[in-house]
Amino acid sequence: MTCRDAMFAALACGSIAAFASVADAAIVRVTISNIAYAPAKIAAHVGDTVEWDNKDFVVHTATARNGAWDVNLPAGKSGRVLLKKAGKIGYYCRFHPNMKGEIDVSAK
């Protein structure tokens, strides 16, 4: 095992331990590249966290249409939101409203 592998293993174990207490909570990842959310539609459960990873060179947002959250996503950075309620929630980018996404949140 190389030094890097060892570090990775340690980090991975660390995160597993961290999440063991929150039963079944998952992180659902959405990549932003080329001015689009991918995947644009995701399914998740209450208690899950959505993480957007902005790989573009411009700032984006993930802004819930119902006003529940507004995540600022600087270029090359990521941002998260914890899903608290079941239901379908549409979101978009305030700066580039041609960017659209949807999360189908089901009860636990």
Add this chain to the structure above:
Amino acid sequence: MARFVSLAAGAVLLFAGGAAFAQSAKLTDPQIAHIAYTAGVVDIAAANQALKKTSNPQVKAFAEDMVRDHTSVNDKALALCKELGVTPEDNDTSKSIAKQGEEERAKLESLSGAAFDKAYAENEVKYHHMVNTALENTLIPNASNPKLKSLLETGLKIFKGHEEHAKTLAASLK
């Protein structure tokens, strides 16, 4: 017929919505880079004027978005030109865009308050539409270098977002 002749002559019609003009011969990558960069500079100048004149928070936020995004795209374009060893080359299309931008700012300068906000937002819709049409129909198809083409395509998506955002803003100011 006139249209056929100009197309056959290889004329490239840009910015047909504003002061229409024709550029003979195919655009080169150094010219395309210069045109795209100039289009960004013009929108940044318009945004800076708006930031000085407006007291509407929505208009201010929009103008800040324009400065930030167009600066990012232009920085990216300059870095790409450097990487490719391309020197952006001034041309009639760039000159015309810059001149139209100046004229528009002179017009807007005489307005103030809500009248300025409305005119700025409406011009942003028109301007982005014009630039997007030029990117889609002329600049992207004529770009030879795949990296330049790809950056222009990303730019088009960003600016389409701006166009939509500007439309919403303009509609809210009526």
